[in-house]
Amino acid sequence: MSTARRVTNTAVGSVLVLAFLAPVYWMINVSLQSSDALLRTPPAWFPADPTWDGYVEAIHTQGSHLLTSLVIALGTVLFTLLVSAPAAHALARFRLRGTLALVLVVLLVQMVPGIVMANSLYPVFSQLGLLDSYAGMILADSTLTVPFAVLILRTFMSGVPGELIEAARVDGCGQWRTFGSVVLPVCRNALITAGLFSFLFAWADFLFAVSFTTGNTIQPITVGIYRFVGNQTTNWNGVMATAVLASIPAAILLLTAQRYVAAGITGGGVKE
Amino acid sequence: MTTASTKTTKTGAAPPRRARRGIGGGRERLVQWTFVLPMAVFLLLFFCYPVSRNLMMGFQQWTVASFYEGGAPFVGLDNYVELVTDPVFGTAVLNTALFTAGSLSFQFVIGLGLAVFFQRRFPLSGVLRGLLLLPWLLPLVVSGAVFRWIYDEGFGVLNQVLLGLQLIQDPVPWLSSTQYALTAAIIANIWVGVPFNLVILYSGLQAVPASLYEAAALDGAGPWQRFRKITLPLLRPVIAIVLMLGLIYTLKVFDMIMVLTGGGPANATETLTTWSFALSFEEFDFGQGAAVGNVLIVIALVFALFYLRSIRDSIRSEGGPR
Numbered sequence: 001m002s003t004a005r006r007v008t009n010t011a012v013g014s015v016l017v018l019a020f021l022a023p024v025y026w027m028i029n030v031s032l033q034s035s036d037a038l039l040r041t042p043p044a045w046f047p048a049d050p051t052w053d054g055y056v057e058a059i060h061t062q063g064s065h066l067l068t069s070l071v072i073a074l075g076t077v078l079f080t081l082l083v084s085a086p087a088a089h090a091l092a093r094f095r096l097r098g099t100l101a102l103v104l105v106v107l108l109v110q111m112v113p114g115i116v117m118a119n120s121l122y123p124v125f126s127q128l129g130l131l132d133s134y135a136g137m138i139l140a141d142s143t144l145t146v147p148f149a150v151l152i153l154r155t156f157m158s159g160v161p162g163e164l165i166e167a168a169r170v171d172g173c174g175q176w177r178t179f180g181s182v183v184l185p186v187c188r189n190a191l192i193t194a195g196l197f198s199f200l201f202a203w204a205d206f207l208f209a210v211s212f213t214t215g216n217t218i219q220p221i222t223v224g225i226y227r228f229v230g231n232q233t234t235n236w237n238g239v240m241a242t243a244v245l246a247s248i249p250a251a252i253l254l255l256t257a258q259r260y261v262a263a264g265i266t267g268g269g270v271k272e
Numbered sequence: 273m274t275t276a277s278t279k280t281t282k283t284g285a286a287p288p289r290r291a292r293r294g295i296g297g298g299r300e301r302l303v304q305w306t307f308v309l310p311m312a313v314f315l316l317l318f319f320c321y322p323v324s325r326n327l328m329m330g331f332q333q334w335t336v337a338s339f340y341e342g343g344a345p346f347v348g349l350d351n352y353v354e355l356v357t358d359p360v361f362g363t364a365v366l367n368t369a370l371f372t373a374g375s376l377s378f379q380f381v382i383g384l385g386l387a388v389f390f391q392r393r394f395p396l397s398g399v400l401r402g403l404l405l406l407p408w409l410l411p412l413v414v415s416g417a418v419f420r421w422i423y424d425e426g427f428g429v430l431n432q433v434l435l436g437l438q439l440i441q442d443p444v445p446w447l448s449s450t451q452y453a454l455t456a457a458i459i460a461n462i463w464v465g466v467p468f469n470l471v472i473l474y475s476g477l478q479a480v481p482a483s484l485y486e487a488a489a490l491d492g493a494g495p496w497q498r499f500r501k502i503t504l505p506l507l508r509p510v511i512a513i514v515l516m517l518g519l520i521y522t523l524k525v526f527d528m529i530m531v532l533t534g535g536g537p538a539n540a541t542e543t544l545t546t547w548s549f550a551l552s553f554e555e556f557d558f559g560q561g562a563a564v565g566n567v568l569i570v571i572a573l574v575f576a577l578f579y580l581r582s583i584r585d586s587i588r589s590e591g592g593p594r
Contacts, residue, residue, distance in 0.1 A: 005394075006393075006394040006395060007394075007395075009389075009392050009394035009397070010394050010395050010396050010397070010400075012389070013389065013390070013394065013396065013397060013400045014396070014400060016386065016389070016400075017400045017403050017404060020404060020407075020463075020466070021403065021404075021406060021407075023407075023415070023418045023419065023422060023463065024406060024407070024410075024418070026418065026421070026422060026429055027414075027418045027421075030421060038427060039427065042432040042435075042436065043427060043429055043432060082310070083310045083311050083314050084311060086306075086307040086308070086310065086311075087307060087308050087310065087311035087312075089307055090304060090305075090307035090308045091308070094304045094307070096301070096304055096305065096308065099308075102308065102312070104580065105315060105319075106315070107576075107579075107580060108576055108580070109315065109319045111520050111572045111573070111575075111576040111579075112319065112323060112569065112572070113523065113524035113545065113565060113568045113569065113572060114524060114526065115524065115526060115545050115548045115549055115561075115565055115568065116322070116323065116326050116548075116562075116565040116566075116568065116569055117318075117322050118549070118552075118553075119326055119329070119548065119552050119558060119561050119562050119565050120321075120322040120323070120325040120326035120329060120562065120565075121318075121322050122552070122553075122558070123325075123334075123338070123339065123558065124321075124322075124325075126339055139318065142314070142318070143318045143319065146311065146314060146315075150311060174303070175300070175303045175304060175307070176303070176306075176307075179307070200409065203411065204410075204411035204412060204413070206411070206412065206413045206526070206527040206530070206531075207526050207527065207549075210530075210553075211549075211553055222411055222413040222527075225413050225414065225417055225531075226413055226530070226531055229416075229417050229420055229531060236421050236424075236427065239417055239421070240417070240418070240421065242417075243414045243417050243418060246411055246413075246414050247410050247411070247414055250406065250409035250410050250411070251406075253409060254402065254403075254405060254406060254409055258402045258405075261402070261405055261409070261471075
């Protein structure tokens with residue numbers, strides 16, 4: 001390809017990406033403008049006179065919800081990895097009767113609509129006192145992340161060389177010891193990928209959050225934004241500043257772990 | 273499933289291996305099961321139980337009283353009869369179909385177009401392709417909030433641009449008119465879904481051998497012919513997977529519609545998913561909410577079976593679906 005054509009392609013690609021990401025640009029633009037500026041029409045194309053007012057308000061009204069989501073998302077990551085990693089190893093390595101059936105079940109459960117889970121778990125959570133609790137949210141969000149993590153970890157773990165595992169066994173390691181000191185360290189990147197995606201899923205969850213929290217004790221950020229948008233439709237800079245803050249995990253994932261993102265999408269093939 | 277395991281025991285019958293199975297096999301097996309146990313228990317408690325409970329709730333009169341008194345009388349098919357005779361039912365089914373078909377077709381076409389474009393090698397192509405993933409990674413509530421501002425009748429940028437270009441004379445009430453709300457929701461959802469299509473189709477395109485294109489070009493095939501005669505046929509399995517997964521996920525879209533319109537105005541954007549939520553969590557008729565959920569399960573299951581069929585071979589071989 002000639003240099004001119006390559007440059008043309010880069011230019012066309014950049015324009016496509018800019019056009020496609022315009023909503024993200026507007027989110028940032030609006031978050032940096034003052035409330036007064038936003039009431040003028042037409043809206044300013046650039047934050048000519050940027051102000052942090054929106055962010056001050058966002059942290060003031062939504063800061064605690066951001067923290068709540070952080071706790072829930074970290075808890076979900078921990079729980080998910082504890083449950084999924086050994087299972088993924090077993091499904092990748094051991095020739096147990098029924099493991100293929102289990103893989104099919106894991107694939108199938110991802111297809112169960114979230115609203116069904118919310119609907120049927122609500123009475124159970126109500127009885128067990130899990131509504132408005134971190135434990136309840138972590139367990140509910142894990143229904144999104146466990147199947148995903150199992151599938152993605154299984155793919156990576158089946159790539160661990162059998163010789164490594166055999167060597168550990170010959171040295172007298174038990175199954176769990178082998179798993180902990182050989183398989184897990186080798187699969188560190190996969191664990192990071194599964195963990196990052198679990199974090200993102202739990203962070204972004206809205207359906208369970210709005211179903212299982214009444215807003216009095218704990219309220220995740222997604223519900224915070226939802227109520228914020230519903231209540232104050234004129235306070236757009238605060239809403240957009242909250243939206244920007246809530247996007248930080250996605251931005252970090254994109255910047256630091258870009259090469260895992262494609263693997264995550266294709267490996268698990270899921271998103272609510 | 274067992275084809276693989278029987279094969280290893282029969283053909284790989286090296287003496288030491290058999291000996292180990294013979295002596296410590298039972299215990300070893302038990303230890304192996306402890307790896308699966310936590311996940312199996314989790315799946316039982318958090319999938320099998322809720323799904324079967326939801327199926328049951330569809331036949332029960334589950335109201336607020338059920339929470340206090342515990343009981344919920346069985347009412348047979350009453351919930352389903354009531355649903356089908358509800359005028360919202362037809363609207364919700366039609367909206368679900370339109371929302372799914374509209375989202376899927378445009379997500380796919382735009383995703384495929386971008387995937388084909390980014391197949392070319394040029395500076396920054398990887399970085400640009402990566403940036404395109406952002407809409408998929410953002411929480412849907414965030415995207416919903418952003419689009420709600422974009423569509424805002426008074427201050428939103430969409431109306432301002434259209435007014436500036438003189439394409440419209442008055443601001444359009446995108447989200448508050450029954451005429452435009454569903455289209456507005458579909459457009460926002462297309463934006464969210466394009467990256468998913470792009471990534472999967474792009475990885476599918478990588479698997480098409482470049483030599484085929486070269487040979488076709490030598491034979492005088494133009495770009496469009498090459499696309500139709502080489503790309504599309506070879507991409508068919510990937511296309512099937514993308515469309516089926518997209519369909520299953522679009523069926524249950526909730527966040528985007530809730531944040532944009534909450535199912536309104538006048539049920540104009542009500543889908544089966546938002547209706548199920550409204551019945552359960554706003555009208556506290558969990559039995560009817562469950563019944564709508566069961567309809568969704570059946571639809572999802574049908575397509576899930578197609579999906580499982582199409583990836584059957586990749587599950588059997590090591591590594592699972594790709």
